[in-house]
Amino acid sequence: MKIWLDGGLQDSEAARVSVYDHGLTVGDGIFETVKTTDGKTFALTRHLDRLTRSARGLGLPDPDLDEVRRGCAAVLAANPLPLGRLRITYTGGHGPLGSDRGEHGPTLVIALGEANRRPDSTAVVTVPWTRNERGALTGLKTTSYAENVVALARAHQHGASEALFANTVGQLCEGTGSNVFVVLDGEIHTPPIGSGCLAGITRALTVEWTGAKETDLPLDVLEHADEVFLTSSLRDVQAVHQVDERQLPGAAGPVTAKAMRVFEERSGDDLDP
Numbered sequence: 001m002k003i004w005l006d007g008g009l010q011d012s013e014a015a016r017v018s019v020y021d022h023g024l025t026v027g028d029g030i031f032e033t034v035k036t037t038d039g040k041t042f043a044l045t046r047h048l049d050r051l052t053r054s055a056r057g058l059g060l061p062d063p064d065l066d067e068v069r070r071g072c073a074a075v076l077a078a079n080p081l082p083l084g085r086l087r088i089t090y091t092g093g094h095g096p097l098g099s100d101r102g103e104h105g106p107t108l109v110i111a112l113g114e115a116n117r118r119p120d121s122t123a124v125v126t127v128p129w130t131r132n133e134r135g136a137l138t139g140l141k142t143t144s145y146a147e148n149v150v151a152l153a154r155a156h157q158h159g160a161s162e163a164l165f166a167n168t169v170g171q172l173c174e175g176t177g178s179n180v181f182v183v184l185d186g187e188i189h190t191p192p193i194g195s196g197c198l199a200g201i202t203r204a205l206t207v208e209w210t211g212a213k214e215t216d217l218p219l220d221v222l223e224h225a226d227e228v229f230l231t232s233s234l235r236d237v238q239a240v241h242q243v244d245e246r247q248l249p250g251a252a253g254p255v256t257a258k259a260m261r262v263f264e265e266r267s268g269d270d271l272d273p
Contacts, residue, residue: 002078004071004110009078012111021107023091026099027144029107030054030091035233036084036112039076042233044069045272046201050141051088057140060106063090071110085115085234089143118235120260121252123160123242124175124228126219127151131174133167133196141198148176160242162230166219167196178235179203181212183227183255188212202231202263205273209266210259222246227253229260237263 001012023029032047041047048065055063068088075086089109095102129151137144151163155176162175174180174197181190190207191197192214206212222228228240228248237260239252252260266273 001112002075003112004075004108006108007067009074015109017107017109018094020094020097020102021091022093022095022101023089023107023143025095025097026092027142027146028058028092028095028099028101029089029143030058030060030141031143032088032141033233034072034086034088035115035236036076036081036086038082039080040271041072041076041086042267042271043201043205043273044072046204047088047233050199050201051090054140054142055090057137058092058142060090060092063106063108067108068110071108075110075112079112081112081114083115083117085113087111087113091143115234118238121239121241121250122162122230123158124162124164124180124230124240125155125158125160125244126222127154127163127165129165131165131167131196133169133173133194135196138196139193139199152176164219164222164243170219171195172217172219172221173197174200175230175232178230178232181206181229181231181259182217182221182225183229183253184221184225186226186255188255188259189215189217191215191217200231200233202233202236205267206231206237206259206263209262227256229256236260236267 002009035042091107093106094104155163165173167173179200222243239256
């Protein structure tokens with residue numbers, strides 16, 4: 001596989017990032033995951049806009065988006081895949097062994113991995129840990145992901161593919177790598193950005209295309225919602241058939257099924273909405 005590093009393509013086996021890179025030592029970095037189909041990206045402009053917002057939120061220099069686009073195109077051309085996960089990682093770069101940043105400038109890595117189409121429905125669990133809706137990193141897509149690793153491992157232990165968090169005031173927030181939607185009396189609702197959830201790209205498109213409402217929701221809404229579904233770059237819109245011990249319809253409910261269909265149609269018509 002070929003990856004983009006230091007302004008050009010390199011063999012993945014030979015590519016090296018310093019062991020002093022701030023993304024490694026203190027998690028000082030941001031990233032985006034972009035779905036690719038037959039070498040074409042989906043919603044790349046929205047992802048790059050969020051990359052810039054995340055960089056500013058961490059106090060990193062704005063990424064050179066022309067370079068990022070060149071890198072994405074080069075990696076996709078060098079690694080043809082029918083369905084892929086394009087990962088753009090941007091870190092604080094070489095730095096001291098502490099929280100202070102160095103003077104070497106950021107590191108940019110673009111890599112591609114093979115992806116599999118997700119099942120139409122999945123199981124999720126709730127976890128006892130919370131998202132901090134008032135934290136310094138709230139709303140930023142950073143490489144500080146260890147909390148998600150722990151929560152996702154808990155989900156896998158219980159036969160689920162995702163873990164859902166509440167925030168510090170007990171409101172439904174998000175998954176480890178997804179946004180969550182619920183259907184109540186035929187209407188679609190999702191937690192607002194103020195809940196502490198990530199401003200997901202697929203979330204935003206789903207809100208636009210389905211008319212979903214952004215609503216503060218208690219975590220226990222999952223115990224009585226008519227339908228539940230997840231959104232993310234690689235899940236698109238995915239139904240949930242089980243929350244903890246609660247069974248929901250085995251197939252997508254009617255509102256979720258329509259949302260899945262609308263997203264598939266609209267995303268197929270425009271690759272950079």
